[in-house]
Amino acid sequence: MDNSFSLFLDTYLDVWRTSSFVNFKKIIALEYKAREITAGKIVDFGYEESIEGWEQGFHFAKENTAIWIIKVVLILPLREHETMAIISATLSINGKALETGNLFFQTFKKYNNNDWKLVRSYIEAGVKLEETKS
Template sequence: MANSTLLQDFETFFSKYQEVWNECNAEKMIKLLSPELAIRWTGPGTAVSDWGYEESKIGWAQAYEQYKGHKPKWHFNQLHITPANDKEVIAMFWLTFEMDGKVADVVKLFVQRFRKEGNDDWKLIREYCESIDPDHFVSNH
């Protein structure tokens, strides 16, 4: 698949991915994860957490249950999307969060790698997330 076709296909998927994230439906979100998923989250401070597919399935279900009834909304500020190879794309974005209409003290930088599997399936295969102190966050976008 040529880079421009891959990117166009990914852009369509990435919009749907953001919608699914905001639907708070763990089953739909889990369908977008690869069984090979590897995740690293950092911060605040020097804390680092690593996990994979099974832990992520549990994490999505717990998070969505925790936010139920509080009208959660995640805001994606896309920084860059680029092909990594013929079947994979890397997306970088800031993520902020609100609950019950109030912006939470949460700012995260995500670098996610997705793989095209089959005709219509994109799966998240890797994720790196860095927590930012909201008091120090400056966005140029």
């Protein structure tokens, strides 16, 4: 695996864990496309809707003094300059983890100067995450 991706992924997860919207926004490519499945309903969206969703999620986390519980399930090199990370995420509020969370299949692309960006996502939302525990 590309060492620059490992370094990037560590930074990406730190930005997520700290709900740093300003830094997170810089990681999403303008051409970003996503599909989210929630209770069987499919929603496709792009950059602007993603930015709005992450801003709301980070605001909720900060407002509730929540802690992100994020686990990298698997990393898959896809192409020369693309890597997928499968990530499970939920929140812990007042020391109690939510019963459900999201499973993200996120594709990152390396641009110039080892600049990685999130370009695609497939998200299963509101799922029980015990299957992803080690």
